[in-house]
Each structure stands twice: as C-alpha cells, then as structure tokens.
Amino acid sequence: MDRSLISGNTTLLVMRLLTERDMYGYEMIDTLRERSQNVFELKVGTLYPLLHGLEEKKLLSSYEKEVAGKSRKYYSITKSGKKVFEQKKEAWQQYTEAVAEVLLLGGTV
Amino acid sequence: MTKEKYLQMVSEQIRCKKAIPPVVKEIEHHIEDQTLSYLSAGRDCRSAEQEAVADMGDPVETGIELDRIHRPQMAWRMIAIIVILSIFGLVVQQLISQASEHPYSIMDQVIVTITGLALMMGICYLDYSRISKHAVILMTIILLGLFVGGQLFGVMINGKMMAIYLMGFSIMISPMLLLTIPLYAATIYHFRGEGHRAIIKSFLLIVPPILLAISIPSQSTALILITSNFITLFIAVFKGWFRVPRKRTLIQLVSGMIGFPVLFMLMILLAGSEYHVARLRALVDTSSSESYQINILRDLLGGSQIIGQTTANSSFDKTLSLPDFSSTFVLTWIFAYLGIIVGAITIAALIILFIRFFHLSLKQKNQLGMLMGTSCASVLLLQGLLHIAYNLTILPVTDGTLPFFSHGKTYTLVMYVLLGLILSIYRYQNVLGETSCEKKVYSSTS
Numbered sequence: 001m002d003r004s005l006i007s008g009n010t011t012l013l014v015m016r017l018l019t020e021r022d023m024y025g026y027e028m029i030d031t032l033r034e035r036s037q038n039v040f041e042l043k044v045g046t047l048y049p050l051l052h053g054l055e056e057k058k059l060l061s062s063y064e065k066e067v068a069g070k071s072r073k074y075y076s077i078t079k080s081g082k083k084v085f086e087q088k089k090e091a092w093q094q095y096t097e098a099v100a101e102v103l104l105l106g107g108t109v
Numbered sequence: 110m111t112k113e114k115y116l117q118m119v120s121e122q123i124r125c126k127k128a129i130p131p132v133v134k135e136i137e138h139h140i141e142d143q144t145l146s147y148l149s150a151g152r153d154c155r156s157a158e159q160e161a162v163a164d165m166g167d168p169v170e171t172g173i174e175l176d177r178i179h180r181p182q183m184a185w186r187m188i189a190i191i192v193i194l195s196i197f198g199l200v201v202q203q204l205i206s207q208a209s210e211h212p213y214s215i216m217d218q219v220i221v222t223i224t225g226l227a228l229m230m231g232i233c234y235l236d237y238s239r240i241s242k243h244a245v246i247l248m249t250i251i252l253l254g255l256f257v258g259g260q261l262f263g264v265m266i267n268g269k270m271m272a273i274y275l276m277g278f279s280i281m282i283s284p285m286l287l288l289t290i291p292l293y294a295a296t297i298y299h300f301r302g303e304g305h306r307a308i309i310k311s312f313l314l315i316v317p318p319i320l321l322a323i324s325i326p327s328q329s330t331a332l333i334l335i336t337s338n339f340i341t342l343f344i345a346v347f348k349g350w351f352r353v354p355r356k357r358t359l360i361q362l363v364s365g366m367i368g369f370p371v372l373f374m375l376m377i378l379l380a381g382s383e384y385h386v387a388r389l390r391a392l393v394d395t396s397s398s399e400s401y402q403i404n405i406l407r408d409l410l411g412g413s414q415i416i417g418q419t420t421a422n423s424s425f426d427k428t429l430s431l432p433d434f435s436s437t438f439v440l441t442w443i444f445a446y447l448g449i450i451v452g453a454i455t456i457a458a459l460i461i462l463f464i465r466f467f468h469l470s471l472k473q474k475n476q477l478g479m480l481m482g483t484s485c486a487s488v489l490l491l492q493g494l495l496h497i498a499y500n501l502t503i504l505p506v507t508d509g510t511l512p513f514f515s516h517g518k519t520y521t522l523v524m525y526v527l528l529g530l531i532l533s534i535y536r537y538q539n540v541l542g543e544t545s546c547e548k549k550v551y552s553s554t555s
Contacts, residue, residue: 045165048135
C-alpha cells in the first residue's frame with residue numbers, strides 16, 4: 001500500500017487506539033500492525049515525535065507504570081484529545097465518502 | 110546499526126541536553142521490546158537487534174523532530190504582563206508619594222523592581238530541579254538564619270519583630286518566610302511512595318515556618334504559610350504521590366487544616382498575651398477599637414468615584430497617616446485616589462494572572478514542577494486575595510502586601526523569586542520529562 005495514504009492519518013489511528021485503553025509506544029505499533037494485518041507498519045521515527053507532539057498540545061497525557069519489572073511510559077487520551085479525535089474522525093469519514101463517491105461515479109461512466 | 114549507535118544519533122539531534130535521558134529511555138525500551146519479539150520469532154541475537162533498530166527508521170529525522178518538541182520555551186506574554194504590572198505598581202507608588210504630606214523618593218523601589226525583574230529572568234533560565242536537590246538544606250538555612258538573625262539583630266517595628274538589620278541592610282522576616290513554601294513543595298516531592306510516614310513528615314514540616322511567623326507576629330504570613338503548604342500537600346496526596354489511600358487521607362488533611370487553626374486560636378485565648386488576644390478578638394468583633402482603621406477604609410471606599418479621587422476627603426487625609434499605607438493599604442489607596450474602575454481592573458488583572466499561574470502549574474506533567482509551581486502560585490494568589498479582602502473590609506485589618514503594588518524591598522525581591530520559579534517551570538515543561546506516577550493504582554484503594 002502507498003505509505004503516503006497511511007502517514008497523513010497516523011494521528012487518527014493512534015488516537016483511536018488510545019480511546020480504547022492506555023498504551024505504551026511499542027504496544028501501539030504492535031496493535032496497529034496486528035489489526036491491519038501488517039498493512040500499518042509505523043516507523044518509530046514517526047510514532048514518538050507524534051506522541052510527544054500530541055502530549056505537548058495536551059491532547060495526550062502520560063504516566064509511568066512498572067510492568068514485568070520494566071518501567072513503561074503509558075499514554076492516555078485527554079478530554080480535549082477525545083474532542084479533536086471526534087473532529088478528525090468526522091473529517092476522515094467525509095473525505096473517504098467523497099473519494100468513494102467519485103470512484104463509484106468513475107466506475108459507472 | 111547497533112542500538113547504542115542509533116540512540117547516540119538521536120541524542121545528537123536534540124539540543125537541550127536535559128531533555129535527552131527520558132526520550133532515549135523510552136526509545137531504548139522500544140528497541141528492547143522489538144528485539145525480544147524477533148528473538149521469540151526465532152532470529153539470532155545479533156540480527157534481532159539489527160532488525161529492531163532498522164524498524165526504527167532514520168535516527169537523524171527522528172532526533173530533529175524530537176528536538177523541535179523538547180525545547181525550552183519562554184512565557185513571553187506572561188513576562189510582558191509582569192513588566193506592565195511592575196511599571197503600573199511604580200506609577201502608583203509615585204502617586205502615593207506625591208499625595209503624601211512629605212513626598213519621598215521612589216528611586217529605591219525602582220532599583221529594587223529592576224533588580225527583581227533581573228533576578229526573575231535569572232531564575233527563569235535556571236533549572237528549578239537543581240533547587241529541589243538542596244531544598245531541605247536551603248529551607249533549614251532560611252529558617253535558622255531568620256530565627257538566629259531575629260534574636261541577634263532583630264528590629265521591632267510597631268511591636269513586631271519585623272526585620273533583621275545587618276551590615277546596613279534591613280531584611281524583612283515575613284516575606285523571607287514565604288521562600289520556604291516552594292522549598293517545602295520540593296522537599297515533600299522527595300517523599301514519593303513513602304506512605305503514611307511521608308504524610309507525618311510533611312505535616313511536621315509545615316510547623317517551623319508557621320511558628321516563626323507567629324513569633325513576629327504576622328497573621329497574614331502565618332495564614333499564607335499554612336494554606337499554601339496544605340494546598341501543596343493536598344495536591345500531592347490527590348495525585349497519589351505518597352501511595353496512601355486517597356479519600357481517607359484527604360479527609361484527614363482537611364480535618365487537620367480546620368482543626369489546626371481552631372486549636373491555635375484556643376491556645377491564644379487560653380495562654381496568649383493581651384496583644385494576641387486583642388488581635389484575635391478583632392477578627393470577630395469589628396466594632397472594637399481595633400476597627401478604627403476599618404472605619405477609615407469604609408469611609409474611603411464609600412466615597413469612591415468611578416474615576417478620580419474619593420469624596421471622603423477627611424478620611425483620605427487620614428489614610429496617609431495609616432501605618433504602611435503605601436504597602437498594607439495600597440489597594441484602598443488606588444480605589445480612593447484613582448477611582449473604582451482602576452481599582453477593579455487592578456483586582457481583575459492580578460486575580461486572572463495568579464489563577465492562570467496556578468492552573469498552568471497544576472497541569473505540569475513533571476511532578477516537581479507541578480508541586481513547586483502550584484505552591485508559588487498559591488502564595489501570590491493568597492497574598493492578593495488577603496490584601497483585597499482586608500482592603501475592601503471583608504476581613505478585619507491585618508498586615509500584608511499586594512503583589513506588584515506594595516512598597517518594600519525584601520517583599521518585592523521575594524515576589525520576583527517566586528515569579529521566576531513559575532516561569533522556569535513553564536520554560537522547562539517540555540524538557541524535564543518525568544511523568545506523573547501511575548494514576549489508577551491508588552484510586553481503587555480510596
């Protein structure tokens with residue numbers, strides 16, 4: 001799949017994951033990879049700056065938790081983060097519907 | 110590429126060195142997790158790590174992106190507001206001086222304000238976490254210095270041990286005591302996870318500065334010390350800092366917060382000096398001789414104009430004879446001399462600024478910054494609220510100052526130190542990466 005299709009919406013995907021439960025970075029990448037059947041393989045170079053940037057904007061918050069003797073940095077989505085996610089999701093749905101319309105129209109011509 | 114090489118290359122792109130350790134730690138854990146995953150899939154040790162590192166992408170690109178985020182940032186808008194308020198404060202001092210029967214020079218206050226602003230900027234550039242490492246020592250030095258200095262070089266003003274006069278310098282004791290408040294916050298920060306022992310230690314640490322404030326005696330300083338430190342302790346417990354059952358401990362703390370002053374008042378009534386008992390009575394009985402000043406203030410406020418000088422001229426003249434009218438009654442003076450609109454704007458500007466400081470500090474992810482910032486902001490907020498309350502005669506007359514507007518060298522410098530600390534916390538918020546402790550573990554026990 002064309003990577004540019006994915007990269008623009010990484011924020012949306014990450015925020016979607018965090019609406020379910022708090023996660024740490026590796027867990028997010030692993031979950032995305034699993035759910036998308038290896039279509040979404042994010043580079044960490046994309047993920048951590050994105051997470052830190054969202055945290056800076058107060059859309060995510062973080063805390064440390066020890067799991068199996070290892071300290072993990074967990075991220076959780078904030079109230080304002082949830083609002084932004086809903087807006088982004090709506091915009092994405094409008095966009096995909098519009099693309100589908102055009103493609104469908106193209107098919108019938 | 111090896112893991113070490115990759116992390117080194119990421120680190121090299123991040124210019125703020127303080128930001129590097131937490132960022133590197135997080136990425137290192139990620140590589141380790143990925144390596145383990147490849148190992149369990151049957152790869153050998155070397156290729157597992159190499160593949161894990163390759164998955165990370167370009168270290169330079171990642172480092173540059175992280176550098177853009179983890180950079181110290183200056184709160185220029187806040188600094189501008191502070192400078193404007195400082196200038197307005199000096200203008201008010203100049204007007205007070207001109208209206209006085211014996212005009213005095215405010216050059217001293219101008220120099221102290223400029224020094225204070227420079228001090229504030231210096232502290233802003235300092236990393237506040239360094240102060241925290243020596244918080245206990247600094248707090249002990251201040252408390253011992255004020256106690257011993259007061260005994261040896263103390264100066265009594267209006268029956269109060271107000272200042273220490275040493276080598277030509279006069280240091281006011283009350284404002285110096287306020288410096289212990291952020292140090293208290295930094296001290297209890299180090300009690301992380303110590304359970305009930307931490308609560309007892311934190312509670313006991315509140316006592317020495319309050320005893321010093323009472324010995325002056327300074328009602329407002331004691332009140333600010335007890336309230337600010339309790340607010341800090343309350344927030345620390347609420348955030349699960351000490352790992353104690355939250356709800357129960359908070360109830361105990363609030364009971365202590367109410368019980369402590371009640372016990373203190375009872376002690377004064379039973380064993381206090383005549384002076385202290387009279388001061389205490391004035392708190393509930395505003396018709397006593399103690400309320401002479403209140404009556405002047407009420408006259409002045411009653412005659413205040415929308416803009417310009419009060420119609421209560423006789424009271425206005427008396428104001429100038431009130432003790433410390435350029436400091437303790439500066440807000441009433443603004444209402445009486447400049448009018449209700451300027452007075453109301455002054456109150457609104459100060460309260461909005463201090464609430465903003467408090468809110469900003471409370472939202473800090475770095476727990477040390479959060480505790481120290483909220484303690485500094487609560488001092489300024491309480492000082493402002495107390496001054497407003499007794500200048501508007503909501504509370505009986507007491508001592509105390511209004512940030513930016515009151516005359517006084519030590520007090521002004523201490524205020525800028527507190528502001529500098531808040532600005533430093535804001536400056537390093539994306540740099541000092543310690544996150545809050547896990548939030549869900551302790552709420553279940555509450």
